[in-house]
Amino acid sequence: MITLLGSLLGFGSSMLPKVFEIFTDRSDKSHELKVLEMQMKAQSQGHGERLEEINAEADIKEIQSLHQHDKLTGVGFIDGLRGSVRPVVTYVFLALFVTVEIVALFSLINAGTNAGDALQIIWSQDINSLWAAILSFWFGSRAIRNK
Secondary structure, three states: OHHHHHHHHHHHHHHHHHHHHHHHHHHHHHHHHHHHHHHHHHHHHHHHHHHHHHHHHHHHHHHHHHOHHHOOOOOHHHHHHHHHHHHHHHHHHHHHHHHHHHHHHHHHHHOOOOHHHHHHHHOOHHHHHHHHHHHHHHHHHHHHHOO
16 A cells, blocks of 8 residues: 555656646746836837937928028028018018008098098908907917017
């Protein structure tokens, strides 16, 4: 009986390292899977960050190309002329607007309308909205840009 018990104990103890190896192998493979998943997440996040970097570089290049036309030529007259186009056009249209409004005011007064009614006619809600839009364009964009 002791022989039989010793044989079974010897057989069982010889299999014990193999059982531990199976559990250890299962644990190692589970750990490797977790590490691979973490690496894939990190790599995916790295690709997202690289894509954001590429988009930022593209935005910078776009802005640089948009401002490419504003480089100075080195010729004082040409550079001065290029810098004065928008203000001159603005002043011309402002002068035209004021002239039309004054002519309309005097025409209405000469036609027999009193000055208060004539002013209400020439400075209508539409003109008021147009005037507010123009002022907001010229001065509002500067306030937004400076923030």
